Amino acid sequence: MRTWLTERFDLTVPLVGAPMAGVGAGRLAAAVSAAGALGMFGVPAAATAEWIREQASVAAAPGRPYGIGLMAWALPGNPAQLQAVLDARPAVVSVSFGPYESYVTELRQAGITVVTQAGTTEEALAAERAGVDAVVARGAEGGGHGRADVATLPLLEGVLDAVRIPVLAAGGVATARGLAAVLAAGAEGAWAGTAFMGCEETTISPEAMRRLLEAAETDTAYGRVFDVAQRLGWPVEYGGRALRNAFFDRWAGREDELAADDSARADLETARRDQDFDTAFIYVGQGVGLVRERRTAADVVAAFAGAEKLLNRFAR
Template sequence: MTRTWLTTRFGLDVPLVGAPMAGVGAGALAAAVSAAGALGMVGVSATAPAGWITQQAEIAAGGEAAGSGGGRPYGIGLMAWALGDNPGQLDAVLAARPALVSVSFGPYDRYVEPLREAGIVVATQVGTTDEARAAEQAGVDVVVARGAEAGGHGRDAVATLPLLQSVLAAVRVPVLAAGGVATARGLAAVLAAGAEGAWSGTAFMGCAEATVSEAAAARLLAAGETETAYGRVFDIAQRLDWPPEYGGRALRNAFFDRWAGREEELAADDAAGASLEEARRAGDFDTAYIYAGEAVGLVRERRTAADVVAEFATADKLLRRFSGG
């Protein structure tokens, strides 16, 4: 497989990071992705206790509960806006010392030096070229150029390909590409453009190791490429303090369509928030949310993380085909 900064720095076989997905990607998925030769990550929700991080980090690192993690490197993803109210999350991450920590979406710069001093590689996700420049100035080790196609939270400002090209020209630190990269073809494309690897979440959502219910998995596998929507509806209904510039991309459903454009009204409607929580518990995804990117149309079957990574690894054949190798 093509060698890049990412593969060399972390001893990977494939230049690929399994993106941190709160509520979907815990220690088992991170361990499985890492064991397959990519870099798995644990996604930390805003309210996750420090003890949960410690437990999932042990699993991701290949502890007994992980089965066959094999001690491969792994990463953890944090939400910068949530750390002020939950400082124990950072303490737990520093104690776990994962190979990589992504801290994004909010005032992340204050956390860069403590993480680097602990010997941890620091990444942040950016949605514009100006954000990439600011991240380089803040001292991050690697920038993740996250396009608007990506699932979950981030900016809806620029698509992956134009963003990647601009960021690569603007910064000197390594750059990973995120948003819409779900197959070997996508990985080959961003490597050919100059990225050091891909950062992929949606491709792993259908994996057996992901913490996704059968009902949610069925909905994901049936969804097409045009069936996502971006906005703040689900955050407002849950009274989450996400900065307003970071909406979320999720599968479009009846709840989203009902409230899109009526966010101020939704903010005052406690019954709507209660119905969302009830639907989440009941597995009713006409109301409950499933965050996913536009690449969801490429996810068509339940597979293991090893199978997904193995398919990504065939990107090398595509690169050789077009390079004459």
């Protein structure tokens, strides 16, 4: 399975462990990279430059390429994040969700491969015009934040037809079957987050892990409820997909009211501290029904490598 992704970063599996802020830090990124894929960690909006440096050091420890994910909307309020990333010199930086264009040149001049996530074909075309090295076609099935306008397969088809730069596929790719499918379509690799959420190397609490492993494919919901309750500055076009719970059901469709309700905000903060996931959130994609047990990141990467056998059926 040799693709642009494997050749550029000397990988054995054309797979990226998505940068999941708050779920996978340097330890998970290091484990994914050591196993032959490309590990990444996501930077929370309030993360300090020191935190980035610490996690980058952990991610770099195996001596393999790794990446860092930045949220473009958060950078103006925390410019030290960008400098810390430039100092760390990861192999890849994903900068998405907001006005990312002004950061592309500086990152590329530092020798860093730059990618961005796109939820529509027009966003992918804009990314190509902005000069990124590759674009991630992220469908509505994906966990965490992004658009929910187009599902992964029609989005991937449209983006592959529209752009000339390498394309990675994200959203619902959780097993070797998913990886084989997007490679067969023409993607250079998959961008997977939910598949790694059951890993021992994540920062997920025991109670969150229990909920995650018990969840079915129909147990997620998409919206802005949790962002509005926390008063986060996410652009309105990027909601989040998480496990559905009582707090989401209570406030979905009432986001304007929620934005002014300080007691609801306090309830969410308390629930996060107390690990009460009837109120607190667990961001995860529709592939969660395929995550049934605790595994190591190496086990997950090895399972994805089974895509080669599936693809060989047609190569014959």
